Amino acid sequence: MTDKIYRVQTEMTAGWRVSAQVGNHQMVIDQATAGDTGPNPLDTFLFSLAGCVSTIAKMVAREQGIAFRGIKVAVEGVLNPAALAGKPSEDPVGFKRIDIRADIDADLDDEQKLAFLELVCRRCPVHHNLCHPCLIEHRLG
DSSP, rough: OOOOOOOEEEEOOSSOOOOEEETTTTEEEEEEOOOOOOOHHHHHEEEHHHHEEEEEHHHHHHHHHOOEEEEEEEEEEEEHHHHHHTOSSOOSEEEEEEEEEEEEEEEEEEHHHHHHHHHHHHHHHHHHHHHHHOOOOOOOO
């Protein structure tokens, strides 16, 4: 199978608003203390994780023939605000912990639902990149 390349290009001009054309969609991130015209980057990050887990759950259920009626995924991140603000901190910049809670509406008992969720998380690219970071290169435009 050939690798698929994803590209996103953002633009920030005045204020804190960042806009991007993502595929066929226009997306905006912003800061609540500024224009608040969209979610902030950290909210968007957690939404990406929850959305990916939800999507992969539907895929896995379809593949396994599971009667799957839906899923609700709650993601909560504990942030280190000191490092984010540029202050000395022994904790990493960003989230120190991320918790995922899933309410799975399917014909499975709790043990099966937990095994299903573990499989889903192993197949979720966003989850995987959080647990096993990929190479990121930085360079000028």
